[in-house]
Amino acid sequence: MSQQRHESTPGNPGAAAAFPDLPEATIARLPEYLRALHNLEGSDTISSEALAAAAGVNSAKLRKDLSHLGSYGTRGVGYDVALLIEQIEYILGLDQRRAVCLVGVGNLGHALAGYDGFASRGFRIVALFDADPARIGEQISGLTVRHIDDLARVAAEESIAIGVIATPAGAAQAVADQLVTAGVTSILNFAPCVLSVPAGVDVRKVDLAIELQILSFHEHRKASLTALPGGRAPTGNQEAVGS
Incomplete structure (x- = not known):
């Protein structure tokens, strides 16, 4: 598959192509590196060891990930913090301030709509939708909840790039279909179900129950090991996913 490529990245002419063929695991770790970098207070540089520790x-692995971006650091100095932030934000497209809509303003959706951390991470929630007549017109964080039937029109007006689904599982597929019809090609799904979408539409799934079940497995494993003669619990697994 061909990749769109550019000659350089912002702030670093002649660096690696803007959109290298990044492994999925590397893509998943870039936001962690970015979070750690943003948490640095007044630091001009950071060593790979310090950044890796902050990102877990x-x-x-960190040096290999960042080499895909054309960032190799300077021996004895480390990485330029401001430049590395710029490079990662550019690769992740966070300089675009992408418009996001949220569908489903129940308990979870209401909490997501009120979360002010999205703005600092490069996203704008521009519209809220629901199918419940009792919720239409409700004000949440300065936005008015609209009926789901208005989705196509608002998506065009606001140039919505990403749709977040926080509905019950039974409604999620129909909502996904409406998002795709409206031209939204990236979906974050909080509903506990698998969505069927056309080629070219990217879906990320967040299932809190599955994450708890995975943690339950680790608790079960630790308990089983300590129950054995001479057994002891293993050390924690910081990267159970995406390693």
Whole structure:
């Protein structure tokens, strides 16, 4: 598959192509590196070891990930913090301030709509939708809840790039269909179900129950090991997913 490529990245002429063929695991770790970098207070540089520790990965993995971006650091100095933030934000497209809509303003949706951390991470929630007549017109964080039937019109007006589904599972597929019809090609799904979407539409799933079940497995495993003669619990697994 061909990749769109550019000659350089912002602030670093001649660096690696803007959109290298990044492994999925690397893509998943870039936001962690970015979070750690933003948490640095007044630091001009950071070593790979310090950044890896802050992001919860090993330094060799971090150096390999960042090499895909054309960032190799300087021996004895480390990485330029401001430049690395710029490079990662550019690769992740966070300089676009992408418009996001949220469908489903129940308990979870209401909490997501009121979360002010999205703005600092490069996203704008521009519209809220629901199918419940009792919720239409409700004000949440300065936005008015609209009826789902208005989705196509608002998506065009606001140039919505990403749709977040926070509905019950039974409604999620119909909502996904409406988002796709409205031209939204990236979906974050909080509903506990698998969505069927056309090629070219990207879906990320967040299932809190599954994450708890995975943690339950680790608790069960630790308890089983400590119950054995001479057994002891293993050390924690910081990267159970995406390693």
